Amino acid sequence: xxxxxxxxxxxxxxxxxxxxxxxxxxxxxxxxxxxxxxxxxxxxxxxxxxxxxxxxxxxxxxxxxxxxxxxxxxxxxxxxxxxxxxxxxxxxxxxxxxxxxxxxxxxxxxxxxxxxxxxxxxxxxxxxxxxxxxxxxxxxxxxxxxxxxx
Numbered sequence: 001x002x003x004x005x006x007x008x009x010x011x012x013x014x015x016x017x018x019x020x021x022x023x024x025x026x027x028x029x030x031x032x033x034x035x036x037x038x039x040x041x042x043x044x045x046x047x048x049x050x051x052x053x054x055x056x057x058x059x060x061x062x063x064x065x066x067x068x069x070x071x072x073x074x075x076x077x078x079x080x081x082x083x084x085x086x087x088x089x090x091x092x093x094x095x096x097x098x099x100x101x102x103x104x105x106x107x108x109x110x111x112x113x114x115x116x117x118x119x120x121x122x123x124x125x126x127x128x129x130x131x132x133x134x135x136x137x138x139x140x141x142x143x144x145x146x147x148x149x150x
Contacts, residue, residue: 096102
């Protein structure tokens with residue numbers, strides 16, 4: 001039967017004495033790598049830390065990418081808004097320059113007269129001596145069809 005020990009006392013095991021007549025040298029123990037338990041303790045401590053750091057790095061990378069895309073989208077929206085304002089300004093300028101009174105004033109300043117006020121003999125000129133430019137051919141080809149409409 002075992003006896004209980006008092007708290008705070010440590011029992012040490014003692015090895016039995018070898019038989020007196022047969023004293024033999026101790027067997028050589030197989031070589032073990034030193035401090036294997038310490039290495040496993042370090043690994044058990046370092047592995048969760050490394051995993052946590054990887055998780056935090058991945059999370060921060062995701063946040064950085066999200067911020068970059070958000071800033072890029074904002075810049076593109078701002079650029080789109082500026083282009084829309086430029087387009088609107090150009091449309092207003094085009095409308096102002098192509099308004100009927102403006103064109104009529106410009107044509108009169110260039111010495112042009114409305115076709116309705118000219119005589120039929122002046123409007124029906126269709127003979128062209130030499131055509132230097134292909135656009136001139138298109139313009140002369142369009143005149144005879146207009147002549148029949150008047």
